[in-house]
Amino acid sequence: MSGANFVQLMLSGLAMSAIYALTATGLFVAHLATTRMNFGQGEFLMFAAYLSMALLLAGVPVLLVVAAVIVVLAMMGWGLERLAIRPLDRLRSLAGGQYSWVLTTMGVALILQNVVTLVWGKSSQYSPPLFSANRQNVVQFLGVGVFVEELLVIVVALVAILIFYAFLYRTRQGRAIYAVAFSPETASLLGIDVRRTVVLVFVMASVLAAISGVLVGPIVTVQPHMGLVFTVKAFAVASLGGFANPLGVLVGAIIFGVVESFSNYVNSAFGDLYPLLLVMALLVIKPSGLFGEAKTDVR
Amino acid sequence: MIVLEKVSAGIGRVQILRDVDIRVEPGKLVLVLGANGAGKTTLLRVISGIVPPWSGKLLFGSDSIAGRPAHELARLGLVHVPQGRQIIPTLSVEENLVIGASHLPGITKDAIERRLEQEYARFPVLKTRRSLAGGSLSGGEQQMLAISRGLMMAPKLLMLDEPSLGLAPQMVQRILGALSGLAKSGISILLVEQKTMALEIADQVHILKNGAIVHSAAAADVRDPQELFRHYMS
């Protein structure tokens, strides 16, 4: 492998890491506050990618596209909580046992995937680039030609993650999430509206899927089945980080994306499966992930 | 300030409180003593809106508060410092202090700063620990933090659930001293305890046994705490 190859692979890996980090952070934040999450997180990303592609192709300016996709997905997150999560508390649903929410959120994902297929068709499509005139535009980076889109996806995702951290750690709503995560009862004694906070985390998870969806368009092919791939990988990433803190998720994403990039290079047929196998093996050896406390018990 | 009339409550089908009458006037400190399992915690949880009462009247000022959600009551100034402090371990001391106050309607940044300084003056140790994680404080420091966190919300009624639990006697004295001062400043305080140390700062004392009040007296009339021991141990 040449040095140039190495840098390119690294960068491609990091671009995917950035997407995984955003998507997995969405799973993480919902799980943090509610111990539940959207098993259709990947389908939300897929839907955002299609929506963004359609708007870009219609000639809508990029910033407007981003804003529109975020607004639509935020509303979908709100709807998901109202439709597929909250009613289960009232019903104390017996059907799926304590994991009814896994099935309801997957049900929503199925519907979404079908709607996308009906609207945009089954075949893979190429989303227009966000940052440059051509998907294949290359700039010199560390003396190596790298794709502009990949480079900028990393930058934008990083900015988005930093904004998310700032929200989580620096605003009262963000701290309210930690209070609810610690104890919903204590949170309500501190004047925090727990129900609103729960809605908020699902909205945030969807917004993170929205950003990932917009960013992922130009670096992969967009197709209706991509959702499952991202759900599975985002969960693997969050498990790698142990669902313990957002930094663990970020480190997990970096490891996962880079390993995947190199294993794809080594074995183009099954390279994308190796990191998943590694994570599953890790879960057997260290059930709480790389950064989780030994007592972390994800139920 | 707060009036309970014939309040009964329970969890699931299990009745815990039976026809409890309690009244806390502004600036008074009312102490409820009881053994484990007597219903002390449930009493506070009913008042703060976490457990809905089955029957009876709950008045805050002149408004009925039965059935209102806990976070609304907290914002109205009905502040409950729960048992075991419940400091949010992942947030810093200062973040813990601010978190309740920041959810009050219409509060300004200045007001929060002012209250923060006030609390740092009350418990200077919190200022020295301000950027440490809440989980790293000692039990006594956490209790001070819990009380200050409640006070940051400008309570009209402050309820405390066994603040002395697990603290050394000296630390308990500091906490009780602070509570006594707060009552004098006009805040109503409802304190539930297992131990009788708080008697000397209380105005009124009730003994809770098996969910019912079995004995009420002005704190000044209680001479011998052994007598109280008889009331709730036997």
Add this chain to the structure above:
Amino acid sequence: MSADKHASPWPRNGAYLAMATAIFAFPLLVGNTFHIHIAQTLLYTTIAVIGLNMLLGLSGQMSLGQAGFYAIGAYGSALLTAKLGWPIAAGMLAGILLAGLAGCLVGLIALRTRGLYLAMATLAFGFMTEIAAQRWVDLTGGTMGVYGIPALDFGSSKMGKTYFLWVVGAAYLAVQIASDYVMSSRIRRKLLALKENESAARTTGINVPVWRTMVFAVSSLLAGTAGVFFTHQNAYINSDAFTLGLTLTMLIATVIGGLGTSYGPLIGTLITLMIAELIASLYDVSFLVNGLILLSVLLLFPQGAIGLVQKVAGLFRGAAREGTPEVAQSGSFSAFAPGAAPASAGPTLVIESLSKSYGGVVAVSDVSLSVDRGTVHALIGPNGAGKSTLINCVSGLYRSDSGRIQLAGKDVSHLPAHARARMGLARTFQNLQLVNSLTVMENLQLGLRSTRSIPADFSSWLLSDAFEREERARALDILRQFGMAHLASAFPEDLPYGHRKLAELARAIAEEPIVMLLDEPVAGLNDREAQEISGVIRRIRDAGTSILLVEHNMDFVMQLADRVTVLDHGERIAQGAPAEVQKDPRVVEAYLGAPLEASSATPAEAVS
């Protein structure tokens, strides 16, 4: 679920016979090969759904990877027979075993983690098998598929489909019978206990990780069985068949039929197949329809089809269930027979300098105590003194940091909770750990030690009208001594609190323990109920069982205890006869705080 539920096995066996007859006659009466094909598909898919039903409905574990096990069974048998020329039977068996083996491997994750991680690990597993089937073209042929798979037609192209249906039908019936046995035997009780309440399961002697993994492996074995039949039904497979859609169809069949019910899988599979046929022409919206079904079943009819039928039927039966259950006629059994305690005198439970801390906080520090045979030892102390921690260390739910625990002379310090339970250590919990989806009777049966092997138990269930009669008689006997015989078929949640406390105590007695640990046996009870419990505990003690109890009700402790140990801040501050301990100034201080004189330092200085 009344006590005489198992009175006669013949109505049930009649149903099996009727189904067998129907399966036999169906292909002979219906000439249409398409309908025979559908019937085949229904039966083998039901086999997989039964596995999922046990996994999700009884053990409460979620698998999103059933299609993966199905695929492993299918490809295993397909490749062995088509490429290596194995005989069909050998290939099928190998395919099924391969799926079971894969289940054991994935089940390792279930062993270490649970819940959410398992759901996701299985989703990842299903995803990986799907990808492997698509892309590992050298092996699987990808979307082109595997050709040359022998059909299971016994060499007859004319009668082949009929024979296949009979074979699948026999397999289905065997699995259905096995599943019915599981659902009405001690296996169901154990699985529900570990689903609902792991602590209760462990302290009644259930090896939780082993059971959890076993159910997972069985469910994957059954999914593999369906895959094997699928392969030899069509004599051709390709990767399109093994997608997440298949897993979801099976999940939908499970919940739509009624989770945890006996015939739910059959009904659910029938409904999903019918829907699939109906929307075959609307292939474009199949996901949409499936998603909507999933949502509406979970949100609107969470009890599923069987549940709905039962509900409607229940409206007519109504009061019948409230009737008093039969009172078993066994006279001589003594409910309070302790287990094989050593005849020698001396303590049956010895705790030697036990310590336990969490995250640097010492909860129990160097505590020693011993409980003599046939005595009541009370553990008291203020909140946070470490009493519950101590009880949890003794029962094995927590591992102590140091110190030794001896039960009837044997060191059990390093044994897990379920092993200690089997050696004669029973306990009750402060916050009640009854299994709510089991009746009072069944909760007691959970405590009873079974002496029959599984095959003996199975044949008794299948053939005898005396299945578990003895166990039920014993359980009822214990309940009668508690004055609760009439509540045998009630569910714990429908009982008043006092009765639930009694039921939990009765379950502990059913274990015939040498030592009983009671965590706040009268908390939340009124005086009369406390008296009742006190009487029961006395009788247990008089029968020779040793009791260690934690309690705050002092009247109760002082009346009942032979010895008392007082803990404060994790340390033993007093030990002795109740009257001595009550007078000990350190005890009064622990409860009331420092004497008032000493605390009259000016509190005012502390305020800023």
